[in-house]
Amino acid sequence: MKWLRPLLFPVGLFVILVLTLVVFRLPVLDSLKLLVTGAAGDKFGWSRTAVKSTPLLLTGLGMVVAWRGGMYNIGGEGQFIVGGLFGAIVAKFLVFGSLHVPPFITIPLILIACVLGGAAWAWLAGWLYVRRGVEVVISTILLNFIAIQVLGYACSGPLQEMKKQVPLTDLLPDNAMLPKLSRQMDLHLGVVIAWVVAILVFFYLFRTRSGYRLRLVGENSNMARANRIQVDRTRLLAMCLSGSLCGLAGGIEYLGMAGQLGSGFSQQWGFLGIPVALLGGLHPLLCLGSAGIFGALFAGSEDLARFTQAGTTLVYVIQAMAVLGYVGIKAQLDRRPVVEPS
Amino acid sequence: MSTLVVSQITKRFGSLLALDAVSLRFESGEIHSVLGENGAGKSTLMNVMAGFVKPDQGSVTLNGSPIPLGLAFACKRMGIEMIHQHFTLVPAFTVAENLALARLDRLNTIAETNEIASKGLAIAKRLGWKMDAEAKTGDLSVGVQQRIEIIKAISGDADVLIFDEPTAVLAPDEVEDLFRVLRQLKEAGKCVILIAHKLSEVLAISDRVSVLRRGKLIATASIQDVDASTLANWMVGEMPPKRDRETLKESTEGFSVNSLTVLGDRKDVAVKSVSFSIRQREILGFGGVDGNGQVELAECLAQVRTSSSGSMTWLGQPVTQDEPRIGYVPQDRQSDGLALSMSIQDNMLVSGLDRPSLWKGNFIIRSAIWEWAKSLIKNYAIKAESPLDLAGSLSGGNQQKVVVSRTLDNHPPFLVVVNPGRGLDIKATDYVHEMILSARDGGAAVALFSTDLDELYKLSDRVLFMVGGKLVEDAGALSLVGGVAP
Numbered sequence: 001m002k003w004l005r006p007l008l009f010p011v012g013l014f015v016i017l018v019l020t021l022v023v024f025r026l027p028v029l030d031s032l033k034l035l036v037t038g039a040a041g042d043k044f045g046w047s048r049t050a051v052k053s054t055p056l057l058l059t060g061l062g063m064v065v066a067w068r069g070g071m072y073n074i075g076g077e078g079q080f081i082v083g084g085l086f087g088a089i090v091a092k093f094l095v096f097g098s099l100h101v102p103p104f105i106t107i108p109l110i111l112i113a114c115v116l117g118g119a120a121w122a123w124l125a126g127w128l129y130v131r132r133g134v135e136v137v138i139s140t141i142l143l144n145f146i147a148i149q150v151l152g153y154a155c156s157g158p159l160q161e162m163k164k165q166v167p168l169t170d171l172l173p174d175n176a177m178l179p180k181l182s183r184q185m186d187l188h189l190g191v192v193i194a195w196v197v198a199i200l201v202f203f204y205l206f207r208t209r210s211g212y213r214l215r216l217v218g219e220n221s222n223m224a225r226a227n228r229i230q231v232d233r234t235r236l237l238a239m240c241l242s243g244s245l246c247g248l249a250g251g252i253e254y255l256g257m258a259g260q261l262g263s264g265f266s267q268q269w270g271f272l273g274i275p276v277a278l279l280g281g282l283h284p285l286l287c288l289g290s291a292g293i294f295g296a297l298f299a300g301s302e303d304l305a306r307f308t309q310a311g312t313t314l315v316y317v318i319q320a321m322a323v324l325g326y327v328g329i330k331a332q333l334d335r336r337p338v339v340e341p342s
Numbered sequence: 343m344s345t346l347v348v349s350q351i352t353k354r355f356g357s358l359l360a361l362d363a364v365s366l367r368f369e370s371g372e373i374h375s376v377l378g379e380n381g382a383g384k385s386t387l388m389n390v391m392a393g394f395v396k397p398d399q400g401s402v403t404l405n406g407s408p409i410p411l412g413l414a415f416a417c418k419r420m421g422i423e424m425i426h427q428h429f430t431l432v433p434a435f436t437v438a439e440n441l442a443l444a445r446l447d448r449l450n451t452i453a454e455t456n457e458i459a460s461k462g463l464a465i466a467k468r469l470g471w472k473m474d475a476e477a478k479t480g481d482l483s484v485g486v487q488q489r490i491e492i493i494k495a496i497s498g499d500a501d502v503l504i505f506d507e508p509t510a511v512l513a514p515d516e517v518e519d520l521f522r523v524l525r526q527l528k529e530a531g532k533c534v535i536l537i538a539h540k541l542s543e544v545l546a547i548s549d550r551v552s553v554l555r556r557g558k559l560i561a562t563a564s565i566q567d568v569d570a571s572t573l574a575n576w577m578v579g580e581m582p583p584k585r586d587r588e589t590l591k592e593s594t595e596g597f598s599v600n601s602l603t604v605l606g607d608r609k610d611v612a613v614k615s616v617s618f619s620i621r622q623r624e625i626l627g628f629g630g631v632d633g634n635g636q637v638e639l640a641e642c643l644a645q646v647r648t649s650s651s652g653s654m655t656w657l658g659q660p661v662t663q664d665e666p667r668i669g670y671v672p673q674d675r676q677s678d679g680l681a682l683s684m685s686i687q688d689n690m691l692v693s694g695l696d697r698p699s700l701w702k703g704n705f706i707i708r709s710a711i712w713e714w715a716k717s718l719i720k721n722y723a724i725k726a727e728s729p730l731d732l733a734g735s736l737s738g739g740n741q742q743k744v745v746v747s748r749t750l751d752n753h754p755p756f757l758v759v760v761n762p763g764r765g766l767d768i769k770a771t772d773y774v775h776e777m778i779l780s781a782r783d784g785g786a787a788v789a790l791f792s793t794d795l796d797e798l799y800k801l802s803d804r805v806l807f808m809v810g811g812k813l814v815e816d817a818g819a820l821s822l823v824g825g826v827a828p
Contacts, residue, residue, distance in 0.1 A: 209695065209704045216692060219681035226646055226670060226678045227692045 008329065009279065013293065016321045020314060031304060038303035039296035047187040048302070051257065053295020054194045055080070058249030059273025060280060060287045061201050062242040066122075066136075067282055068205060069238025070218035075125055075140025076246045077270025078147035079118035083247025084254045085151060086117025088159050088169050088261050095176045096162075103175045111251045118247015119240040121147065126239030130232040136239070144270070152263050159261065168262040178256045190252035195288065197245070202284040204241075214238050246270055275323045294319060344370045344405050344501040344533055346391065346422070351400035353386055360386040361397065362557040370501065370533040373524055375544045378554035379577055380632045380793050384537045387554065388504050391535075392424035393417030404502065423495035424504040427511070429487050433480030437490055438463070440479050444494040462497040469493075469523050484610065485516040492523070496532075503527060504535045509543055510633060511610070521547050540810075541570045553577055582799045595657060596622040596787035597643075597666070597756050602652030604635070604642045612638035614811040615652065622755070625778070625788040627802025628813075629795065635811035636791045637673055637760065643789055644670035644758045656756065669693075669754030669781075671745055673761050673791070675738075679745040682734030686726055686744055687715040689733045693748035722747035723773065739770025746774055750781050757781055760791040775801055 017035075021028045039049045059076040066073035073079075090113040094101045101109075125143055128134040154160075156167040178189040205211040217224045217234040225231050249269060258265060276294060280287035297315045304314065346368040353361040361383045368374050378384045389395040391402055396412025403409065410416040431440050441462035442455040459475060466473045471489050479487060488508065495503055505524075509517045524547060528534055538544050544551055545565060552562040553576040560576045598619035606612035612635040620626040628636055641647035643654070645661070645668060654661040672678035680689050691711055694700045700710045715729035724743045726736060733744060746762065759778060763771035778801060782788050792798045798805055805816040 207706050207708075209701065209706070212688070212691060212695075212706065215684070215688075216681060219684050220677075222678045223681055223692070226641075226644070226672045227695075228645060229692075 009326070012325055012329075013318075013322050016325065017318055020318050020321065024314060034304045035297070035300035037300075039300035044185060045299060047181075047185040048299035049292065049296045050191045051186045051188070051295075052298040053291040054191050054256070055249045055253050055269040056272055056276050056294050057194045057198060057287060057291035058252065059246050059270050060276030060291050061198055061273075061284055062118075062245035062249070063273045063277035064280070064282050064284055064287060065201060065205070065214070065245065066238050066242035067277065068218045069214045069235060069242075070221060071126065071129070071235055071238050071242070072137045073122060073125070073140050073239060073242050074137050074274065075122060075143050075243075075270070076249075076273045077266055077268065078140065078144035079121045079243040079246035080250040080253075080266050080270040081144075081147040081151050082121040083114035083118035083243075083250030084261055084265055085147075085154055085159075086120075086247070087111070087114040087251045087254050088154070089113065091172060091176070092159060092170070095172060096170050106176055107178065107255060110255060111248065114247045114251025114254065115244045116247070118243040118245070118250060120243070122239040122243025122246070123236065126236045129239075130236055148263075151261065151265060155262055161260070166262075169260045172255070172259045176255075177259055178252065186257060188256040190256035193248075193252060197248070198284050198288055201245070205284065210237070246273070249273075272319070275319050278323055279326055344421070346502050346533055346535075347403045348387070348391065349401055349403075351387065351390055351397045351402070353383075353390065353395065353397045359557050361390070363400070364554070364557075364559045365400075366552055366559065366562065368502070368533050368535055371528060371531050372549040373528050373534045373536060373547055375536040375538050375548040375551045376554060377538060377541075377544060377551060377573060377577055381556075382554040382577070383557040384554050385506065388424060388506060388535070388537055391417075391502075392422055392504055394424070418498065418500075421499060421501040422504070423498060423500035423502065425488070425491050425495055425506065425508060427506045427508075429491050431479050431487055431490060433478075435479055436475065437473055437477050437479055437482075438475040440490055441475075441494060441497065444497050462493045465493050465497055469526060484511045484608070485513065488512065488516075488520070496527070500532070502533045502535065504537070506537050508536070509538070509540060517543065541573055544573070545570060555579055578795065582796045594622050596620050596624070597661075597789070598655045598658075599643075600653045600655070602639075602642065602654065603650050604638045604647060605650050606635075606638050611650075612811055613642065616811075616813045617652075618806060618813060620756075620787040620789055622787045623782060623785055624803045625782050625790050625801050627798045627805040628789065628791045628808055629798045629805055629816075630793065630808035632793050634808040636793075636808050638811075639808070640670075640673070640758050640760045640789065640791050643756075644668050644672075646670065666756040667752065667754045669749040669752060669757040669786075671749055671757075671759040671762055673764070675741050675745050680733045680741055683732060685730045686719070686724075686733055686736070687711055687729035689744055690715050690718055690729075690748040693752055697752075718744075718747045718751060722777070739766045739773075742766055742770065742774055746777055750777055753781075753784065753786075755786055757786045757788045758791075759788065761793060761797075762790075763792075763794060763797050771797075 018028055021031050037045060039045050059080060062076055062079065063073060087110040090110050091106070093099070094106045094109060121143060125136050125139040128139050129136050152167070155169060159169045161168055161170045181187045205215060213224070213229050213234050214237065216229065217231050218238070221231050224234070250266070253265070253269065254261065272294065276287055276291045280290040297318060301315045348364060348366045351361050351364045364383070364387060376384045376387065386395060390397050390411070393410065393412060393414035393416060401408050402411065404420055404422065409420055409422065432443070438456050438459035441459035444462065445458050456475070463473055463475055466489070473489070479490065488511065508520060512520060524534055536544070536548065548565050550562060550564055551568065551573065553560040553573060555577060596619065600617050601615040602613060602617070603611060603615050604613035616639065618626065628639070630636060638647060642649050645663070656666045659665070676682065691700070694711065694714065700707055700714060712729055718724070719726055719729060722743050724736070724740050724747065726740065733741060736744065742762065749757070762774050762778060766774065775797070778788065778790070790798070790801055806813045807816060
């Protein structure tokens with residue numbers, strides 16, 4: 001029966017999907033057809049799926065790194081937003097300033113700023129934990145709210161577009177955005193960047209000294225301490241790396257899709273990274289799969305939303321149920337037999 | 343007047359017989375100490391009497407009526423209170439709030455807190471203790487916290503008071519004061535039961551004393567009829583034979599420690615200005631009852647914990663981060679030694695972080711680690727199918743072998759080992775012991791911490807005992823309980 005386990009997730013997800021459709025009183029076969037054609041029916045569908053799964057993959061990877069290090073970062077959303085904000089600040093000077101910097105310099109600089117922004121936001125939570133013992137779960141959630149408020153302020157204040165009419169930042173010109181495959185599709189370079197990053201994260205976690213230390217601290221910090229590994233420093237590193245990835249997700253969303261920031265900049269991408277990481281078994285390469293599936297659900301449900309009132313609510317319901325199911329099954333599988341005290 | 347009678351109590355934990363048909367009688371108006379080594383069963387017995395542990399057989403009666411076994415709250419209501427070694431106070435609460443918790447059933451609104459606490463404060467006054475009702479409990483010293491705990495217990499009109507090693511956390515003058523209060527309680531007709539292992543204190547305060555050894559009651563006696571060495575012999579039984587060891591001709595100066603002081607987790611002074619030296623090719627054993635500073639000293643020697651004062655030298659030079667290379671086998675393999683949900687290979691790698699053959703720059707060479715792990719599994723006879731098996735899937739003995747093998751394979755010139763045989767069967771224990779002995783013969787200086795006297799004498803070339811954070815010379819059974827000054 002053990003070989004059946006890899007099938008558990010796709011089959012389970014499919015069952016949940018069908019059940020959800022039934023509960024929503026949607027025609028099951030027609031809806032499934034719409035979902036599939038919307039997500040993978042033609043090249044536009046594939047492009048939509050890839051683009052939607054990109055921020056999911058990156059924030060998911062961010063969660064993987066932090067959670068592997070024993071830091072339960074729930075602040076992907078805030079780190080995503082602050083990353084985007086840092087990028088917008090740099091863009092304000094380099095793209096909209098009087099400097100006339102060429103795009104092949106501004107794009108990497110903006111992305112680096114996003115990475116640093118996300119890292120800084122996560123570092124705050126890490127520092128609070130290491131120095132003051134503040135639980136990361138709580139501090140990162142609260143930092144999310146702060147980031148959302150700061151975003152709202154920035155978009156109607158210092159970063160607002162030049163005409164000062166709408167609460168948005170200036171729209172980046174096309175040549176300052178990430179290059180796209182074709183003008184008709186959204187498919188952009190960020191998709192490739194995300195895949196490369198997933199592989200890099202895998203190599204970092206499982207093939208380097210620092211990644212090994214990080215995993216060890218996450219698995220058993222007492223053991224790490226007894227072997228003279230600097231636990232606090234490793235935890236801070238885990239948070240910063242996690243924040244970097246979420247910040248990068250924000251940057252790629254900014255430069256790939258949105259082109260400007262507004263209060264709706266993040267569509268919960270930071271939060272959705274958590275189910276992506278969980279269903280990916282906290283493994284960077286499996287996250288490619290889980291991010292792909294959720295991306296496909298988002299892409300497919302766009303068409304579905306045009307025909308029914310259920311819309312994207314459906315996707316959230318499916319996601320939530322999938323995570324609950326996964327956590328339940330995992331808890332059952334991970335149960336250890338009672339051990340007699342020695 | 344009340345009498346607590348324990349009859350024929352038997353309690354098993356798995357294969358371990360913690361209490362073997364123990365019968366005892368505790369009278370009111372007296373202080374009755376229960377003595378024993380680690381694992382002798384004293385804590386289990388106390389937990390049975392206070393309702394925290396349900397025995398397999400036997401009964402306990404208070405004034406002739408049986409107490410509800412295994413029901414702590416019901417025992418509390420009958421007037422049996424236990425003052426735990428680890429306090430049951432809320433650090434963020436004020437003293438008054440903590441005292442009010444003693445009568446939780448009557449506490450309906452916050453406004454009543456002070457009213458309920460006032461009884462406790464009155465008791466404090468009667469006992470001669472000054473209490474600031476508004477002080478935050480977490481800010482107070484351990485001694486004062488213990489007082490709150492005691493007051494909590496007596497404010498509920500308890501007749502039987504069980505103290506679990508109350509002096510372990512106290513400074514000498516605090517101990518004096520505690521004894522004064524214990525005598526006062528005795529005079530008030532309470533039945534005071536004391537778990538202890540410091541003989542001098544037992545002799546100073548008790549009226550009667552009972553000794554447990556390996557779950558069995560050895561004897562009960564009035565304090566006039568016994569002296570320290572009798573009690574020590576009762577506790578330890580027959581001392582294991584000392585090993586004859588050829589004189590350490592070849593050994594040279596190794597690891598020296600000079601007036602080292604180490605703080606514990608609660609910033610208490612756990613190790614008090616100890617000095618000793620371990621030569622190369624020598625095992626220095628540190629015996630003593632758990633909780634006398636062994637773990638803190640071991641962690642300091644292994645450079646996992648910093649010292650607050652004193653110095654450590656290796657071959658005459660001050661110890662640094664890199665010199666000497668240290669091998670450390672921590673006390674609890676499951677909590678400090680292994681990551682149970684990682685593979686055996688990954689668990690071994692922690693000792694291979696500085697092995698050049700396993701790394702290419704900062705990158706892991708997977709095949710090299712696999713080969714290395716396989717060789718350790720083979721050389722140390724670890725029962726595992728593959729290096730990729732989870733450490734948690736191994737038996738206790740094989741888990742310990744993983745920890746010991748990865749440590750010894752580095753050939754550390756200085757080795758710190760804590761309770762290496764704890765929880766292992768005889769075969770695994772012998773194997774681990776052999777490994778430690780051969781490391782010694784290979785030239786290592788070894789600091790062995792063990793609460794198991796058999797292990798201690800079997801392995802050590804010299805033995806010191808730790809009592810209250812200080813070192814005492816080996817003087818047979820007595821030294822275990824601090825009967826002999828250093």
